[in-house]
Amino acid sequence: xxxxxxxxxxxxxxxxxxxxxxxxxxxxxxxxxxxxxxxxxxxxxxxxxxxxxxxxxxxxxxxxxxxxxxxxxxxxxxxxxxxxxxxxxxxxxxxxxxxxxxxxxxxxxxxxxxxxxxxxxxxxxxxxxxxxxxxxxxxxxxxxxxxxxxxxxxxxxxxxxxxxxxxxxxxxxxxxxxxxxxxxxxxxxxxxxxxxxxxxxxxxxxxxxxxxxxxxxxxxxxxxxxxxxxxxxxxxxxxxxxxxxxxxxxxxxxxxxxxxxxxxxxxxxxxxxxxxxxxxxxxxxxxxxxxxxxxxxxxxxxxxxxxxxxxxxxxxxxx
Numbered sequence: 072x073x074x075x076x077x078x079x080x081x082x083x084x085x086x087x088x089x090x091x092x093x094x095x096x097x098x099x100x101x102x103x104x105x106x107x108x109x110x111x112x113x114x115x116x117x118x119x120x121x122x123x124x125x126x127x128x129x130x131x132x133x134x135x136x137x138x139x140x141x142x143x144x145x146x147x148x149x150x151x152x153x154x155x156x157x158x159x160x161x162x163x164x165x166x167x168x169x170x171x172x173x174x175x176x177x178x179x180x181x182x183x184x185x186x187x188x189x190x191x192x193x194x195x196x197x198x199x200x201x202x203x204x205x206x207x208x209x210x211x212x213x214x215x216x217x218x219x220x221x222x223x224x225x226x227x228x229x230x231x232x233x234x235x236x237x238x239x240x241x242x243x244x245x246x247x248x249x250x251x252x253x254x255x256x257x258x259x260x261x262x263x264x265x266x267x268x269x270x271x272x273x274x275x276x277x278x279x280x281x282x283x284x285x286x287x288x289x290x291x292x293x294x295x296x297x298x299x300x301x302x303x304x305x306x307x308x309x310x311x312x313x314x315x316x317x318x319x320x321x322x323x324x325x326x327x328x329x330x331x332x333x334x335x336x337x338x339x340x341x342x343x344x345x346x347x348x349x350x351x352x353x354x355x356x357x358x359x360x361x362x363x364x365x366x367x368x369x370x371x372x373x374x375x376x377x378x379x380x381x382x383x384x385x386x387x388x389x390x
Contacts, residue, residue, distance in 0.1 A: 109380055110163040110286035113277055115140065115227055115242075117303050118329040122150040123295045135328050138231030149221040152295045153211070156198040157218060159289055161185050162277050165269060169278035183246070183274045187265040191216070191252040194265070199290035212254035223248045223267070246270045282306055285379040288358050296347060297354040299330060304355065304364055304373060311375040318363075322370040 118133050120140065126148050132141040142148065168182040188194045191212060200211070223245045230239030247268040269277075284305050292298045311319060326348060327335055335341050349366050356362055363376035 108285060108287055110159050110284050110289065111166045111277070111281040112159055112162055112284050112302050114280060114282060114306070115229075115276070116155075116158060116299075117282070117306050119296070119299045119332065120227070121154050121295070122148055123332060125150050133329070136325075138229060141228045141230075142225055143228070144221050144225040146221050146224045149218050149225065150295075151214075151218070152293060152298060153198075153200075153215050153218045154222055155295055155298045156200065156290065157215075157222060159284065159286060160198045161267065161269070162281065163286070165274055165277045166281045169274070172278075179271075183269040183271065185267040185269065187219075187250070187252075187267065189251075189264050191254065194252070199286065210254070212252075216250070216252050216254050219248070219250065219252075219267075242272050242276065243270050244273050282309075283378070283380055285359075288355075288379050291358045292354055294351065294354060296330065297351040300348065300351045301355050301359075301379075303329060304362060305378060307373045308363065308376065308378050311373065316375065318372055318374040320370045320372045326371055 118135065118140065120131065120133060120142050122131055129145060129147055130141060130143045131148055132139060164185050165183075168177065168184075171177045172179060172182040188197060195215070200215075225244050227242045227244070228239060229242070231237070245267055248266070249263070250265045251263055252265060282302070282305065284302060288301060289298055292301055307319070307321075311317070323341065323345060327341075327344060330348065331344055333340075335344055345366070348371065352362075352364055352366055352371070355364065359379045361376050362379070363374035365372050365374075
């Protein structure tokens with residue numbers, strides 16, 4: 072009969088198991104980064120749905136020609152670049168899971184489960200945040216954890232009303248979440264993997280109409296407005312190709328409907344907005360020189376060109 076393990080032996084065994092989990096998660100994150108040049112987003116995120124900076128209110132409303140899109144989060148609205156990277160990761164994993172569900176490899180509950188890893192640093196690598204995260208009150212680790220929780224509490228409403236026919240739909244992003252991230256120690260591993268569970272409605276929306284994007288381009292664009300306009304531009308390039316058009320000019324009013332963060336009431340407001348959009352276009356052209364986008368006094372012209380996606384097409388193709 073073997074004697075019981077000593078406390079030191081138990082601690083050593085525990086650390087060995089944790090280290091193995093860390094190595095496995097690190098390898099998985101590296102594989103994810105290398106494989107996922109092609110990512111996905113949703114048409115819900117083509118406009119600036121999340122604020123660029125921390126907002127005082129808990130709701131944002133975007134009015135477009137098609138109707139009104141609003142997002143509400145009791146904890147506060149997700150803001151900045153990190154929610155955009157997080158949602159690109161979440162939606163990309165969901166599209167891949169939808170393909171596996173169609174092939175019969177997983178069930179629907181598994182398909183709606185989005186793993187985040189066993190430590191915060193591994194999750195950062197998975198969403199494309201390179202280098203070590205920074206702790207403290209002003210570090211990005213606490214902020215990223217907060218952005219996940221703000222996304223977790225978000226509900227998106229899409230509605231339209233032409234005076235005769237009114238219709239709308241509420242979509243909650245997550246059905247549940249389980250986070251084991253300690254921003255004080257991003258390398259601290261957990262036996263329980265952090266995860267998000269998408270609602271059935273949001274998962275179905277993603278699976279039915281994913282928009283392919285280049286994750287390399289998205290990650291290199293460090294400013295949230297540049298990220299939003301890149302996603303919008305990618306969709307417009309597909310639109311030009313589908314409709315056999317060589318170019319289209321989107322007026323500044325059309326651009327403001329999607330990307331202005333406040334009502335543009337003064338002349339200087341419009342000057343500032345046009346300047347911000349032109350800066351974002353410059354950022355995009357730096358990363359994607361053949362983007363086919365220019366801006367002048369009339370608006371933003373998109374000229375048909377090859378998409379930025381350089382790698383393999385989605386696997387497998389969804390219905």
